[in-house]
Amino acid sequence: MNDVVIRPLRFTADVEAMRAFLExxxxxxxIExxxxxxxxxxTGDGMVALHDAASSSTGGQPGQTSLSFEADKLDEVKDRLEQAGFTDATVFDEAYGRVLSVTGPDDVVIWIDERTEDLYGYKLHDANPDERWSVTPYLTGADEDAWRGFLAALQVGTTVRFGPGPAFGVRLDLTTTEDLDExxxxxxxxRSASxxxxxxPDGQLVVVHG
Incomplete structure (x- = not known):
């Protein structure tokens, strides 16, 4: 797995329904x-996290998707971000592990969790990800040049798509080499041009690109 992996976070009214849909x-x-x-x-490239909206401490609403990441070594990520001008990057400890917080482009606060071997309170599955699939978020209302610079500082190679919108938003898009008819x-x-x-299950649009 890469040092930094993109991981859109979906707040959902039904974790099990969303998990079954994505599977x-x-x-x-x-991990659950x-x-x-x-x-x-x-997936073969990228992750998706599902969080029960009802138990969210940040007020996440059902169907809301935010942009987050997972990384191996947060201190190295912090150094890269600071060198790129993101000087408020801060690492702190949560009950579930170390977390980095930073204000990204468009004044969006980004959270990056450090990968951990301590699974206290969690169950690990032998995931065997399907290498044909990747997570490719669609950002609306975003400053594309600034976000590309931010992702470059993180050293994330994942494809991110951009589109118009009245405000910053994240859509949970996926890309696959599997036949779209299957x-x-x-x-x-x-079917659409995209x-x-x-x-x-949250009533949100998901686009699968071929």
Whole structure:
């Protein structure tokens, strides 16, 4: 796994329904909370985290997606960000491990969790990610040049797409080399110029690009 991995965080009204939906597409569960309410899922490139909106301490609403990351060595990531001008990068300890907070472009606060071997309170699955799939978030209302600079400072190689919007937002897009007709056979989807357009259990649009 790369040093820094992109990991959109979805606040959801139904963690199990969202997990089943993403597994149908091709993602695989890796770690989940023993008490429920949290699952992170992996692909060949990138991750998606699911968080029960009802238990969110930050006020996350069902269907809301934010941009977050996971990293091996937060101190090195902090140094890279500071050298790139993101001087408020701060590492601190949470009950579940070390976390880095930084204000990214468009004044968006980004959280980066440090990968840990301590699974107290969590269950680890043998995920065997499907290498044909990758997480490729679609950012709306974003300063594209500034975000590309931020991602370069993080040394994230994942594709991120950009589009118009009245304010910054994150859409949970995926990309696959699997035949899109085979994917469409597993889920209700509409074909478009972009790929497959699917409504997820939270009522949000997910686009699968071929």
């Amino acid at each position: 149908t597409l091709g993602l695989r569960s890796r 909370s023993e008490r429920g309410g949290w699952v992170d899922m992996v 994917v469409a056979g597993r889920v209700q989807a509409a 790929g497959l357009e699917i409504t997820d």
